[in-house]
Amino acid sequence: MTETTADSAKPVQSTAKPGLGINPPAARVVLVGAGPGDPGLLTVAGLDALRQADVLFYDALANPVLLDEAPAHCEKINVGKRARKHLVQQDDTNQMMVDHARRVGMGGLVVRLKGGDPYLFGRGAEEAAFCAKHGVPVTVIPGVTAGIAAPAAAGIPVTHRKIASTVTIITGHEDPTKGETSVDYLGLARLIERGGTACFYMGVGRLQSICDELASHGLARSTPAALVQWGTLPRQRHVTGTLDNIRHRVEDAGLSSPAIIVVGEVAAINEPGLDYFTNRPLFGRRIVVTRTRQQSSSLKDELERLGAEVLEAPTIRIAEPDEAEARRLAEAVSSIGNYDWVVLTSANAVDAFADKLAEVGRDSRALAAVRFACIGGATADRLRDRLAVDADFIPSRAVSDAFIAEFLDAHPLAGARLLLPAADIAGPAIADRLREQGADLDTVTAYRTLPVESLPDAVTQRLAAGEIDWVTFTSSSTASNLIALLGDGADALGRCKRASIGPKTSQTLAAAGLPPTVEADPHDLAGLVAAVVASER
Numbered sequence: 189m190t191e192t193t194a195d196s197a198k199p200v201q202s203t204a205k206p207g208l209g210i211n212p213p214a215a216r217v218v219l220v221g222a223g224p225g226d227p228g229l230l231t232v233a234g235l236d237a238l239r240q241a242d243v244l245f246y247d248a249l250a251n252p253v254l255l256d257e258a259p260a261h262c263e264k265i266n267v268g269k270r271a272r273k274h275l276v277q278q279d280d281t282n283q284m285m286v287d288h289a290r291r292v293g294m295g296g297l298v299v300r301l302k303g304g305d306p307y308l309f310g311r312g313a314e315e316a317a318f319c320a321k322h323g324v325p326v327t328v329i330p331g332v333t334a335g336i337a338a339p340a341a342a343g344i345p346v347t348h349r350k351i352a353s354t355v356t357i358i359t360g361h362e363d364p365t366k367g368e369t370s371v372d373y374l375g376l377a378r379l380i381e382r383g384g385t386a387c388f389y390m391g392v393g394r395l396q397s398i399c400d401e402l403a404s405h406g407l408a409r410s411t412p413a414a415l416v417q418w419g420t421l422p423r424q425r426h427v428t429g430t431l432d433n434i435r436h437r438v439e440d441a442g443l444s445s446p447a448i449i450v451v452g453e454v455a456a457i458n459e460p461g462l463d464y465f466t467n468r469p470l471f472g473r474r475i476v477v478t479r480t481r482q483q484s485s486s487l488k489d490e491l492e493r494l495g496a497e498v499l500e501a502p503t504i505r506i507a508e509p510d511e512a513e514a515r516r517l518a519e520a521v522s523s524i525g526n527y528d529w530v531v532l533t534s535a536n537a538v539d540a541f542a543d544k545l546a547e548v549g550r551d552s553r554a555l556a557a558v559r560f561a562c563i564g565g566a567t568a569d570r571l572r573d574r575l576a577v578d579a580d581f582i583p584s585r586a587v588s589d590a591f592i593a594e595f596l597d598a599h600p601l602a603g604a605r606l607l608l609p610a611a612d613i614a615g616p617a618i619a620d621r622l623r624e625q626g627a628d629l630d631t632v633t634a635y636r637t638l639p640v641e642s643l644p645d646a647v648t649q650r651l652a653a654g655e656i657d658w659v660t661f662t663s664s665s666t667a668s669n670l671i672a673l674l675g676d677g678a679d680a681l682g683r684c685k686r687a688s689i690g691p692k693t694s695q696t697l698a699a700a701g702l703p704p705t706v707e708a709d710p711h712d713l714a715g716l717v718a719a720v721v722a723s724e725r
């Protein structure tokens with residue numbers, strides 16, 4: 189993966205032949221609407237384009253999570269206005285898009301990812317026209333725009349059969365009170381008066397001027413208004429009021445940009461069901477999740493689905509095995525056709541196995557006669573992603589007991605040759621039982637799990653600032669690792685609510701003077717989430 193910011197990006201040599209007036213065929217450029225923030229609100233076509241991008245231009249408004257969708261070879265270029273605190277001029281962005289499209293050449297794809305919809309206050313039309321003018325083929329994939337999605341997520345439908353039949357999308361960037369605006373405030377005030385909705389983009393700094401200007405054109409100061417910051421994201425916040433008081437309410441609540449200002453009757457609507465987004469049980473809660481291998485992403489996904497903002501605090505990292513073990517794995521993988529089964533206990537084991545296979549110059553064809561047992565759906569998914577192989581056996585539950593019982597039940601192992609590439613800290617339980625059943629088993633350390641040296645800044649800073657509501661602990665070792673990593677800062681954990689997965693983890697926490705607020709029952713991830721939700725009721 190390469191990552192560059194605009195000011196560090198090397199100028200691209202155009203391959204155009206001077207004097208001839210023609211350029212070799214360029215890659216296609218596609219302007220993709222990234223949606224309002226929630227990565228799930230990117231369109232299917234947009235995701236498709238991202239996954240094929242050779243070059244990706246992005247800025248601060250697009251959710252950074254989306255960048256991970258680009259393929260590994262894709263060059264990612266930050267053209268945000270504040271990339272490295274340096275103002276990237278629009279002209280530079282336009283030129284860079286054309287230069288990169290020419291460099292990549294025909295058949296390639298340059299994606300310009302733009303917040304919301306590319307044509308709504310995003311200079312998308314200028315970028316498209318510039319490409320076209322320079323002979324670069326360009327297309328646009330529309331996006332879900334913030335002016336509609338952010339109010340919706342705050343419980344405000346921008347039109348409503350009984351209340352609002354028009355919606356006007358307006359830039360709030362221009363100062364209406366200084367005569368600088370091209371917006372017809374008189375016309376707008378009339379539309380709103382008759383039950384229309386106005387959605388202002390980029391207007392937070394001019395909120396008072398906007399309200400005053402509408403009022404001076406006859407709109408009642410009691411007209412409902414709302415402001416929604418970071419709409420559709422877990423950190424979304426909003427306030428409602430009237431033209432008269434909305435600015436004070438926004439100030440009191442400490443809201444700022446990016447935000448949409450909604451003016452009109454719909455801003456005061458209060459019907460059951462419309463608050464689907466903010467009504468989720470963990471909405472507005474900030475939760476730190478300690479990571480143990482694959483566990484955290486499912487925990488993170490579930491907490492986010494319930495509305496929480498989740499920060500991951502990995503306490504372990506995956507490292508290569510030592511040389512001798514790496515050689516053993518290479519040998520096993522080189523003669524993989526000799527094995528009847530490969531047992532994979534984690535997505536990390538799949539990665540190590542697949543990497544090694546490639547390293548010894550082989551691919552999926554070498555696996556034709558080998559069967560695969562995977563513990564956990566996530567492990568099987570990774571096997572499919574990496575090697576296009578479907579697992580032959582997956583136990584009903586992703587734990588070693590279930591695996592042993594069900595696997596042994598379904599497959600006679602006497603004399604069978606098995607390979608078990610696993611973590612250095614994997615216990616002997618699985619290997620012992622397979623051998624007891626007569627399996628000819630080779631175990632190899634495929635990767636090591638090492639403690640990380642430090643936590644992400646966002647986690648330590650927010651903990652220190654008292655901005656974290658919950659910390660979840662999914663094992664005793666992650667609890668002690670996190671406490672050790674925080675050092676003196678571990679006091680901050682005392683100010684958060686703490687959710688423990690089970691008695692062993694709770695004991696570790698209690699011994700550190702941080703008894704858990706809740707303990708999961710049953711002692712699994714679903715139990716952990718349920719305990720947090722129950723405590724928030």
Ligand code: SAH
Binds near residue numbers: 305306335417420
């Ligand atoms: N093309 C974008 C808008 C770009 S202008 C779109 O279609 O949504 C940038 C402005 O969009 C911000 O100043 C803010 O007013 C609005 N905006 C973008 N994302 C937002 C979000 N998640 N919540 C609220 N407003 C947002």
